[in-house]
Amino acid sequence: MQPNVTGYTFIEHTADLGLRATATTLPDLFIQAARGMYALLGQLEPGTEPVEKILQLQAPDTESLLHDWLSELLWEVDGNGRLFDALEFEWLDEQHLTARCSGTVYDTARSERSIEIKAVTYHDLRIEKHDGIYQVTVIFDI
Amino acid sequence: MTDTWSGPLEKIGESKYRIPKTYKPFMRVDGIIYADDILIGQIAKDKAPEQVANVASLPGIVGASLAMPDIHWGYGFCIGGVAATDPANGGVISPGGVGYDINCGVRLLRTNLTRADVEPILPVLIDGLFRDVPTGVGAGGKIKFNPKEIRQIMQHGPRWLVDHGYGWDEDIALCEALGRLDGADPDAVSQRAHARGYDQCGTLGSGNHFMEVQYVEQIFDQEIAKVYGLHKDQVTVLIHSGSRGLGYQVCDDYLREMREVPARYGIDLPDRQLVCAPVHSQEGKQYFAAMRAAANFAWGNRHMLAHLARQTFAHRFGKTPEQLGMHLLYDVAHNIAKMETHTVAGRQMSLCVHRKGATRAFPPGHAEVPDRYRAVGQPVLIPGDMGRASYVLAGLPGSMEQSFGSTCHGAGRQMSRSAAIKASAGRDIKKELAAVGVYARARGRTGLAEEQPDAYKDVNDVVRVVEKAGLSKRVARLRPLGVIKG
Incomplete structure (x- = not known):
């Protein structure tokens, strides 16, 4: 394995922001993209209330599957305050995934959300x- | 991502360029970009013109795929784009043609205060607004509505709020479409969208949304300004916000739901972000009903923001909002799709007009212009950047002849957010704004840097082009005194 191939970097865009994720496996690519998105949201600090969720998704292609994966995690932050710091795939192929997501309801008092991601x-x-x-x-x- | 566009751009008038439909086989109509020689250079710096060409591929598109001078790159459709489709001829509706922030728009309040009344207490007033108006990521509303009440707002817009004690009855007549699109269906809005939006009615949000206290710096047309109730040095309040999380979720839901719809109807698209459905199809009707619900919610949101601004002013000046003359001048959408009647080649047609970063600009005499403004045309509100100016324009007959009753919507970004942050390194944007007489408060650490004046094109250039093109005319320029941002 080459050094430093796994990770993410932020990229700029005329009106918006983006990230580039790299990994040696597809599951890890999905995880790096998720971590990058969490980092973009700001300084989110874990809370004390543990949460766990099994995510099952299906999409017509892998790009759509990644889109849906990140959208689900974004919804969990915005709709339920859930921040998952442990992401583990039980299954991932080009059109399906099952992931075990564990984390906490993030601590709003200690966190600083710097941006709002619309989508x-x-x-x-x-x-x-x-x-x-x-x-x-x-x-x-x- | 800042590749310069090298496709054809034919100059066809003082402020008009054409991308001929021969450019790409999928183009059904020409692309038309409104710009002058200076702006066209900036516009061609990214792929926005390619997006104008892509939109020309939509089934049922009528006339041309249009772009206003504040055009910049967007998702699928460019920002600053106008596309009208004919449902009777397979015309489609596209969530990407409206955008994530459904019915993002602008509301302008007048006052009977002058600059001299406000300047001595400006920091106190702006700090008061900053405290009273929820701003920033995920901020909840000061006034809570339960889910049933949010459904009512989605169906009836500001009308329901006025009936329940918020705002003034006269406000309704001064909103585009009276602040309510028929055919809104809260049941077409997902539970997730309901949940994202339920406590956000009366919140400003983040990004480029703001509330600004301004004064009338210059009047360009005395007669129209008088009808609009504007005079030099008068203080105004400009509110720029939309449908918040509810609208973002509606757009995201339907982009996802429509992923496989184009193939179902044999529609071939050059960019999958243009996903669409025939207006008359079940899928098209469903999205339209949800979009209308989100649009009504957005009008409700701006209505509540205006209510909060009136309360803060009343508190600071020790007078009622009525005594302060805080009348609504107008409220316009700039991200929306609507059914409208237009005359094309001498024939009246009912068209689905998408305006994504474009503003309706109906001319004098149009039946949808409020009675009190009908003789002079619809007010068009153009927010500029924090350091320069915003404009009040009036719709002209040229908009009906050329652009389906549309004009520009703002200054248009020319610098990425991260480039703007980099460009502000070592600078104090708040101090720089103070030096030009603008007192700014922002929630986020980088909000002011991202939205600094240099990040935008000069709004003066943009409005000059739409005036030359005969789409709308300048009535007044409003200069910022203080601003709050998310």
Whole structure:
């Protein structure tokens, strides 16, 4: 495995923000993209109330599946205050996933949300694999 | 992502450029961009013109795929785009043609205060607004509505709020579409969208949304200004917000639900973000009903924000909002799809007009212009950046002839948010604004940097183009005194 191939970086865009995630496996790519999105939201501090959720998703293609995955996690933050710091895939193929998500209801008093993500967009959303490395760019509407 | 566009741009008038439909085989009509020689250079710096061409592929599109001079890159559709489709001819409705912030728009309140009345207490007034008006990410409303009441707002817009003691009866007549689109169905709005929006009626949000206290710096047309109730040095309050989380979720839900709809109807699209459904199809009707509900909610949201502003002013000046003359001048949407009647090649047609970052600008005499403004045309509200100016325009007959009754919506971004933050490194944007006489309060650490004046095109250039093109004319320029942001 090459060093530093797993992770995410933020990228700029005319009106909005995005991230580029890389990983050696598809599940890890999904996890890196999720961590990047959490980081974009601001400084979110875990709380004391533990939460766990099994996410099951189905989509027509892998890009749509990634879109739906990030959208679900975003909804959990905005709708339920849930921040999942442990993400584990029980199943992931090109059109389906089952993930065990564990974390806490984040501590709003200690957290600072810096941006509001309106949505995960489909713009240039393309998962590519070169030399064994998966890469994806995700643009968020903010 | 800032690739310069190199496709054809034919100059066809002093302030008009054409992308001929021969550019791409999928184009059903030409693309038309309103711009002058300076702005077109900025516009071609990204792929927005390509998006104008892509929109020309939509089934049933009529006339041309249009873009206003504040055009910039968006998702699928560019921001600043106008597209009208004919449902009787397979015309489609597209969630991407409205955008995530359904019925994002602008509301302007007049006052009988002058600049001299406000300037001595400006920081206190702005701090008061900053405290009284919920701003920032996920901020909940000061006045709570239960889910049943939110359904009522989705169906009836500000009318329901006035009937329950918020705002003034006269406000209703001064909203585009009277603040209510028929055919709104809260049941077409997902539970998730209800949940995201239920405590956000009367909240400003974040990003480019703001509430600004301004004064009338210059009058361009005395007669129209008089009809609008505007005079030099008068203080106004401009509110820019939309449907908050509820609208974002409606758009996201339907982009997802419509993913496989184009294939079902044999619609081939150059960009999947243009997903759409025939207006008359079940899928199209469902989205339209949900979008209308979110639009009505947005009018309700701006109505409540105006209510909060009136309360703060009343408190600070020790007079009632009525004594302060805080009348609504007008409220317009700039992200919306509506059924409207337009005359195309001499024939009256009922069209689905998408305005994404474009504002309705109906001319004098149009039946949908409120009685008191009908002789001079609909007020058009154009928010600029924090350091320069905003404009009040009036609709002109040219808008009906050329752009389905539409004009521009703002200054248009020219710098990415991160570039704006980088450009502000080592600078104190709040102090810079103070130096030009603007007192600013923002919730986020980077909000002011992201929204600094340099991040936007010069709104003066944008409105000059739409006036030259005959879409709308300048009535007054409003200069910011103080602003609150999320």
